[in-house]
Amino acid sequence: MIGHIKGVMRLTIIALLTDEFNMLSGGETFVHVVYQMRKMNLEPYGPKGGHIIDPCFQEVDVATGRPVFRWCGLDYLELWETIMFPHIPGQTNYSEPIGGDTSSTGPWDFAHINGVDKISHGPSAGDFLISCRHHDTIYKIAGPNTLSGSKPGTILWRFGGEGAVHKDFAMTSNFTFSRQHHISFLGYEDNSTTSRLKVSLFDNGWELRNKAGFAGRASSGQVYMLDEEAMEAELLHEYVQPNELLAIAQGGMHVTPSGNAIIGWGTIPELSEFAEDGELLFHMRFNDAKARNYRAYKFPWVGRPKDGPKVLAYAKSCGGDTSSSKNETSSLMAYVSWNGATEVSAWRFHVSTSSAHGPWIPAGTFARSGFETKVNLTATLFSNFAQSAPFVSVEALDAHGVVLGSAETATWVPKPGMVMLRNQCGEEGCELEGFKYPVEMSCGGACGGSLVPAWVALVVLVVGLECLAWFALRAFEVVVRRSGDGLPLPVFVRGKEDNDVSRMSRPGFKRNKSGWERTGKVDKLLRASGHEV
Numbered sequence: 001m002i003g004h005i006k007g008v009m010r011l012t013i014i015a016l017l018t019d020e021f022n023m024l025s026g027g028e029t030f031v032h033v034v035y036q037m038r039k040m041n042l043e044p045y046g047p048k049g050g051h052i053i054d055p056c057f058q059e060v061d062v063a064t065g066r067p068v069f070r071w072c073g074l075d076y077l078e079l080w081e082t083i084m085f086p087h088i089p090g091q092t093n094y095s096e097p098i099g100g101d102t103s104s105t106g107p108w109d110f111a112h113i114n115g116v117d118k119i120s121h122g123p124s125a126g127d128f129l130i131s132c133r134h135h136d137t138i139y140k141i142a143g144p145n146t147l148s149g150s151k152p153g154t155i156l157w158r159f160g161g162e163g164a165v166h167k168d169f170a171m172t173s174n175f176t177f178s179r180q181h182h183i184s185f186l187g188y189e190d191n192s193t194t195s196r197l198k199v200s201l202f203d204n205g206w207e208l209r210n211k212a213g214f215a216g217r218a219s220s221g222q223v224y225m226l227d228e229e230a231m232e233a234e235l236l237h238e239y240v241q242p243n244e245l246l247a248i249a250q251g252g253m254h255v256t257p258s259g260n261a262i263i264g265w266g267t268i269p270e271l272s273e274f275a276e277d278g279e280l281l282f283h284m285r286f287n288d289a290k291a292r293n294y295r296a297y298k299f300p301w302v303g304r305p306k307d308g309p310k311v312l313a314y315a316k317s318c319g320g321d322t323s324s325s326k327n328e329t330s331s332l333m334a335y336v337s338w339n340g341a342t343e344v345s346a347w348r349f350h351v352s353t354s355s356a357h358g359p360w361i362p363a364g365t366f367a368r369s370g371f372e373t374k375v376n377l378t379a380t381l382f383s384n385f386a387q388s389a390p391f392v393s394v395e396a397l398d399a400h401g402v403v404l405g406s407a408e409t410a411t412w413v414p415k416p417g418m419v420m421l422r423n424q425c426g427e428e429g430c431e432l433e434g435f436k437y438p439v440e441m442s443c444g445g446a447c448g449g450s451l452v453p454a455w456v457a458l459v460v461l462v463v464g465l466e467c468l469a470w471f472a473l474r475a476f477e478v479v480v481r482r483s484g485d486g487l488p489l490p491v492f493v494r495g496k497e498d499n500d501v502s503r504m505s506r507p508g509f510k511r512n513k514s515g516w517e518r519t520g521k522v523d524k525l526l527r528a529s530g531h532e533v
Contacts, residue, residue: 019114019181024059029068031059031116031128037107038074045085046108055113057130069144071128071153073111077135082110083163084134111135115183115201122188122197123147124228127156129199131183136161138183138201159226159233161203169226169233177203177222181266182252182295186223195228198236202251202263218244221253221263221274239263239274241283252295264296271296302342304404309338313377313392313411314429333428336394337372338405344368345399349377352391356408360393374428 020033034056042050056072115131126143138159142150150156160167162178181202189196200223221239226232239253239261250266259276269291273282286293312335336347346367350360363377377392393408414425 019112020057020116022116022118024118025120027062029059029061031057031118033057033113033116034070036072042079042108045079051107053107053109053111055109055111055132057113057116057128059118069152071130071141073113073132076153076155077111077132079110081137081165082134083136083165084110084112109134114181117183117185118143119185119197123195124156124197129183129185131180131201133179133181135165136163136178136180137166138180138199157228157231159199159224169231172232172234175222175235175238177201177205179204179206179249181250184253184255186255189225197226197228199224199226200253200255200261202253202266204247204249204251204266206246206248219247219251219265219268221261223255223261237261237276237278239272239278241265241270241272242280245270250292250294254295254297256298260298262296262298264293266294267292269293273298303340304343305338305340308405309336309341309344309394309396309407311336311392311394311407311409313409315411315413316425316427317413331427332377332392332411334375334377334392334394335372335429336375336407338396339371341396341404343398343404344396346397347373347375348395348397348403349375350393350395351377352393354391356391356410358393363392365397 020031022031023029024031036054036056037051038054039049039051041048042052046052052074054072054074056070058067058070060067111132112134113130114133115129117129119125119127119129124140125147126145127148128141128143130139130141131137132139138161140156140159142148142152142154142156144152146152148154148156157168158164158166159169161180162176181204182200184200186198186200189198200221203220203222205217205219218240221237222235223237225234225236227234241263245265245268247266247268250264252264252266254262256262260281261274261276263272263274265271269286269288271282271284271293272280275281314333314335315331332351334349338344346365348365349363350358351363352358352360364375366373366375390411391408392411393406395406396404398404414430
């Protein structure tokens with residue numbers, strides 16, 4: 001299936017990089033725009049041997065990669081319907097197009113399809129809605145299985161905006177649109193079989209900005225009810241960002257099942273979410289001022305990161321710790337999060353006094369609370385036991401109790417010698433700006449019995465020092481015995497053999513004019529090893 005899609009993309013790559021790619025029928029088909037350049041006589045609007053862009057769209061079957069329906073504008077649209085006339089020297093009644101080469105030898109983008117949607121149900125099921133930016137018009141096109149009785153491809157009606165030549169619908173109020181984008185089918189009124197069709201679009205409003213009656217107009221998201229019998233258009237909702245953003249081009253509006261409106265502001269790199277009643281719920285902007293937000297959508301999604309959850313266990317002091325001014329125990333706190341995991345409902349904790357691999361003792365299950373969940377494990381354990389639990393593990397659970405991931409950690413405790421740090425750490429953590437809990441100090445045994453008891457560590461240290469002294473003495477004896485003149489072998493300062501004696505030194509000796517002279521320190525060592533001096 002992927003191979004078929006890639007094949008379509010290779011054939012129509014210019015289309016997929018432009019204005020529309022819309023999945024339909026639950027993913028069985030998709031619709032996209034195809035721009036084809038044709039050579040034709042453009043008189044009286046352009047040169048006789050001019051070039052024009054034929055705006056087409058096609059619906060493609062995903063399984064086979066074959067088009068199931070194709071429609072091209074030059075077969076149905078008249079050139080005089082445009083509001084974007086090509087530039088002719090000396091002619092004054094032309095507008096500067098937003099897209100396309102407008103020179104006398106370049107292609108004329110007279111319609112510019114920038115949105116296509118398919119009516120999925122109701123009396124017009126199977127028909128298409130298309131947005132032609134350079135006509136200020138929304139068209140309804142008979143699909144291959146149209147219920148209208150018309151021939152597939154026929155223009156069934158025109159919903160015209162400010163500059164439209166044809167306006168089949170009368171506006172019930174003083175509202176209109178211009179240079180619009182992203183037409184979407186929202187359904188029929190009350191999901192019945194009536195002729196009242198609900199649609200949404202993004203109104204750039206560019207041409208209305210300085211017109212009488214529309215002073216200060218901004219771009220907006222709009223929802224209309226189109227009565228196909230009375231041929232009247234009623235504006236149900238209009239969503240304007242408080243800063244009255246004006247997008248010269250691009251933009252889109254997505255209506256969620258709850259009725260909220262998600263709006264991408266096109267050439268203005270910002271995004272907004274509105275409640276159905278117009279309340280602004282969310283607004284963001286991109287850091288890059290040159291960014292574009294052609295379309296914005298909001299859908300439920302499931303995040304399952306490849307890495308696991310992160311957990312930190314903390315205690316200010318340990319049970320029986322007398323290093324603080326008050327011989328008191330502290331809470332065993334745990335902080336857990338899992339960036340990107342959307343299915344986590346609760347966290348199940350265990351503690352261990354033995355190792356990071358258990359055995360584990362249950363310490364309670366806690367509901368997830370925000371990005372990071374903070375838990376006081378002391379409340380679910382015997383106080384003394386909690387204070388001697390150097391290891392903590394956690395499991396992420398979904399709503400059905402299924403384990404999604406796990407993590408383990410050693411309890412971090414400020415060492416008794418860290419007086420300044422301990423004084424600035426509270427019962428729930430160290431609230432120091434820029435402070436990070438050092439991994440090397442997560443000793444996993446700071447609370448209660450340590451991994452290596454103190455007396456064992458002391459014995460190992462003493463024995464190690466004694467062994468080191470013995471080996472040093474034996475090495476000195478070997479050096480003395482191997483030296484032919486009773487002097488220790490030379491030690492090379494540069495770490496390599498060198499016949500130049502001036503570059504060598506002998507431990508415990510000093511050089512004079514006649515040779516080498518022992519120091520008192522060497523005599524003392526020789527006597528201690530049983531040698532005559």
